[in-house]
Amino acid sequence: MSTKWRKAKVALGLNLCMYVPGTHDDFSPSLDADGRFSDASTVSPVAGKSDSDHSTATSQIPSSSGLRFSKVGSRSSKKTCAICLRTMKPGHGHALFTAECSHAFHFHCIASNVKHGNQVCPVCRAKWKEIPVQGPSSDLIHRKARINSVDWPQDDAWMTVLRRLPTVRMDSPRQIPSIFHSSEPSVFNDDEPLDPQPELLEKNSPAKDAENSYAETLEIKTYPEFSVLPSSACHENFTALIHLKAMFTRMSTNNTTLPISNQTQCAPVDLVTVLDVSGSMAGTKLALLKRAMGFVIQNLGPSDRLSVIAFSSTARRLFNLRRMSDSGRQQAIQAVNSLISSGGTNIAEGLRKGAKVLEERKEKNSVCSIILLSDGQDTYTVTGPSGANPKPDYQSLLPSSINGGMGCQIPVHTFGFGVDHDAASMHSISEASGGTFSFIEAEDVIQDAFAQCIGGLLSVVVQNLSVGVDCLHPGVHINSIKSGSYKSCLSSDGRGGSIEVGDLYADEGRDFLVSINVPTGHAGEKTALLKVGCVFRDPISKEVVNLKAQEVTIQRSENVGGCVVSIEVDRQRNRLQAAEAMAEARGLAERGDLGGAVSVLENHRRVLSESVAAWAGDQLCIALDAELKEMKERMASRRVYEASGRAYVLSGLSSHSWQRATARGDSTENTSLVHAYQTPSMVNMLARSQTMPLGGPSPSPPIRPGRAFLPSPQPR
Structure with a gap:
């Protein structure tokens, strides 16, 4: 036993230096200050325990080398796996792995640990020169590896594969002191100066003509609920759709659309x-x-x-x-x-x-x-007058700068x-x-x-976007603006309104529904109902841009058969109504009425299936139905709702209210609804994440989208 402890001490003593990659190729994102995966091997907390409970259960004892050891780990023995705490015996259907520091584990336990970036012994914290990698299904199997030549037991289908780790650079900087005990300035005005290169590029860019440079930065489209209405009819709740999209292209001077290819200039973050x-x-x-x-x-x-x-x-x-x-x-x-x-x-x-x-x-x-x-x-959190610790009110606890x-x-x-x-x-x-x-x-x-x-x-192309809506026909008044979480307001006379949208990513869209009253008209005339304009700031040039307003118009006719509802308007109405059903179901679930919550979701699925857009096979309707079904399943019981249902519903509400992609549940691709809000930049970055080898270097930073200010074509 003393020999094994000496080996562990030697292994620990050789790994007191920080490993910092010198180049992108040397980068290993999971290494910590000691060249080890700090805390990666500590036993995970038991579900339901608080942080304080867990800290007590896994209290750490500092050693003479400044490293920390887990009390749980110190109790493990050669007959018990330190990860799953179950008995290890050859012939029981589980392969065993004995590390170079002499500690043994179930092979599938330690292979899973290594897969998530842990390359140190869970017991003695010694860094391994070779790590176990799971068999053919592992994403590491294609790397340089070798079959373990030592006679370790292999009782089942697991194949013991080892991957040699890179040698630690002994000339690297020393370990960083504990972050909670290091000095910190009282004022954070020590930020590194901005990169002067973007300003230089801006000065050297060709002169920008507002109509050409920004014509395709932001697209405005409007859709009336019905394109034709009877001249004798009036509508009290007629719906108009405002569609905005930040474009990924630019118009050249000869009115041809050019894709962005070579230009990488984009707003820094x-x-x-x-x-x-x-x-x-x-x-x-x-x-x-x-x-x-x-x-x-x-x-x-x-x-x-x-x-x-x-x-x-x-x-x-x-x-x-x-x-x-x-x-x-x-x-x-x-x-x-x-x-x-x-x-x-x-x-x-x-x-x-x-x-x-x-x-x-x-x-x-x-x-x-x-x-x-x-x-x-x-x-x-802040305690109340009675000494109780109520649920935190982050609306009031948030710093004023975050709230504007x-x-x-x-x-x-x-x-x-x-x-x-x-x-x-x-x-x-x-x-x-x-x-x-x-x-x-x-x-x-x-x-x-x-x-x-x-x-x-990393792809913001529009900032401080504000939408203005004004009535054109003297008999038209705005009843309401459906803008989700975006702030909107109406004038006192109902003749105008505005929506504060903020930033848009490249290729990101926003849809808002405006409810108005439409008076009677004259047969054969074209009635202009609303005017929609936009103002935004360009994040590169800092210029304030006013885009030409678009109008919402309808045709009046003496005899109109069946009025055809706009698919675009119906699609967005379905999205808003689905979000309202989710919010209602969540309220019922929080009050303990899970049965009522499930009933609300199921009823709205039926309503959704009968909509015009659903009959037309609209993909957003299909995705909304799948999301409502998933939420219903996550409200099957109080335990399931507390564990994942509440968070899943809230992430869905956040996504719909801001019309922006969020991660849901166990994947960022678990429903097709995610793709309704994903932008190409998000998809590309996701692809980079999912194809990056475990523990390997990340590819060079991607080309970031932006508006290219291309020179005007020279005359021939």
């Missing part, structure tokens, strides 16, 4: 990620979070800036807002890999510090956003991780700030969820 590193994140969760952050870091461009806030019982800024140049990426990866998990969950403090980074920066990129991830309930107090709103895109997070609070944060809420049910899709989000953030 200031991104702050606020990450939960409480005790419940220990183990595979933290390892996968580090890997996901590695993907984000590798896919930000040199003009984009990133800062990372880690929070548990308190919050700490890991590094200042800095550009993701080659050196910036290395430093960011090093800082993220230094994360360890412990303590409770103080979401409000993490948000406060994340907002502080953006509030106090000296220079500002055109686009800014916060990404918040948490897997637990907030344990540090600094003149612009900072969207917070929240990610509820696992079944124990507070979905209602995370959804409340996103709604209050103008962000989206995503539900990450399965641990291994966290990177895909992040990829989809940053795919959008």
Whole structure:
């Protein structure tokens, strides 16, 4: 036994240095500050336990080398697998794996651990030079590997495969001190200066003619509910659709549409990620979070800036807002890999510090956003007068800058991780700030969820978009504007209205329904009902653009047979009504009436199937029906609803209210509805995430969409 401990100590002593990749090829996003996958092997928390409970159960004892050992791990023996805690005996149908540090495990247990990025011994924390990889189905089988030549037992169909790990660079920087004990400035005005290159490109760009340069930046279309109405009839609730789409093309001077191919200029981003590193994140969760952050870091461009806030019982800024140049990426990866998990969950403090980074920066990129991830309930909320700890009201706890107090709103895109997070609070944060809420049910899709989000953030082509609606006919008045979570208002006389839309990603659309009254008319005349105009800011040139207004018109006729409903209008009406049914069902479920909630969802599925768009085979109707069915199944019992139903419904409501893609359940592709809001940039970033080899380097940053200011063709 003493010999084995000496081997473990030697292995630990050789791995006290940080491994930082020198190039993209050396990048391994799951490595931590010691060249190990920090906390990746700690036993995962038991479902239902709080962070404080878990921290007590897996309290860590510091060793002389500054490393941490799990009490759970120290009790394991050669006859018990330290991962599943079950007996290990040859001949029981499970292959056994004995590591170079002499500790043994079930092969399928340790192979699964390695698959999620853990390359250290769960017992002694020694870094392995060779790791077990599961058989032919593994995505690592195509890499350089060899069959284990040592005579380890193989009692079943598992094939023991080992992959040799890269040698740790001994000249790398030393381990970063604990992030919660390092010094931190009182004012976050130490952000790295902006990249001057975009300004240089802008100055050298050809002169921009508003009509040519912006004609295809934003597309406006309008659709009346009926294109022809009887002249003698009046309608009290006539619906008009406003369709907006940020385009991915530009019009040249000869009126031909040119795709963007060579131009990579796009609005740079200031991104702050606020990450939960409480005790419940220990183990595979933290390892996968580090890997996901590695993907984000590798896919930000040199003009984009990133800062990372880690929070548990308190919050700490890991590094200042800095550009993701080659050196910036290395430093960011090093800082993220230094994360360890412990303590409770103080979401409000993490948000406060994340907002502080953006509030106090000296220079500002055109686009800014916060990404918040948490897997637990907030344990540090404000207490009430009676000493009770009520549900947190994040509407009031959010910093004023996030709510628009600094003149612009900072969207917070929240990610509820696992079944124990507070979905209602995370959804409340996103709604209050103008962000989206995503539900990450399965641990291994966290990177895909992040990829989809940053795919959008890196493709902003329209900012501060505002839509104005005015009545043209003297007898027309606006009854209501259906705009989801977007702020809308009506004039006191009902003759005008507006919608504050904000930012649009490349190829992203928005649809709004306006209800008006239509008076009688004269046969044969064409009646202009509404005028729709848009104002927005170009994120590259900073110019304010006024687009030519579009009109909503109808034809009046003496004799009209059956009025044909516009498929476009009916499709969007179905979307809004489905969202209303989801909200109603959620309200019933929260009050304990799951039967009533299921009945609401089932009734709306029937109504949806009888709509004009459904009869026409509309894909959005099919996707809405599938989503309603999924929600009904997740309300089958109180246990299922508490575990995943509530979060699934809230992520769906967030997606519909903002008309933006969110992660749902255990995948970002679990229903075709996701594709109704996904943009090409999101799809491309998802593809990069899903094809990136486990533990391998990420490809070079993708070409980002933007509007190309192409020179006018020269005369022949």
